[in-house]
Amino acid sequence: MRQVQGADVAIVRHADEPQPVCDAVVTSVAGLALCVRVGDCVPVVLADADAGVTAVAHAGRRGMVTGVVPKTVAAMRASGAVDIEAWLGPHVCGGCYEVPAPLRDEAATAVPAAYACTTWGTPSLDIGAGVTAQLQADGCSVNDRSACTVESADFFSYRRDGAASGRCAGIVVRRSGGS
């Protein structure tokens, strides 16, 4: 997908479809790999293996506030998903993601769990905590595989390395025959 920090969700059925402009994709097709790319935002991978529905979502501050993850879950349920498991990958942590106070207030009004402070005591946002709260409110089980991209040299970080940074990818593919 071509990610635009929005909340649109696309349903995909073929690998040769034009690249959708959106921040989440959902499929019921086995063998079709879905990929989300992030610089410091939260990569979310979702699956209901029994129902055969998989998805990925890209959740930054704007995506969290506009509900890209709840919209992804709703699209999965509309495709037949029931028991949804989600995995959160590496992203900037609440201790590092400094934002101006008005931005924190705006985001935390929409998603209170995202309210945070940096390790040096200034306003920040914990997007991972916000997305986790959204997933749990929608009845998903959450596997938190996060690490802080800014603090860990194992991961690419746009905030740490600037425009020349690489990207982390989250990928999900359902094998034919389930799981």
Ligand SMILES: [Zn+2]
């Ligand atoms: Zn951090």
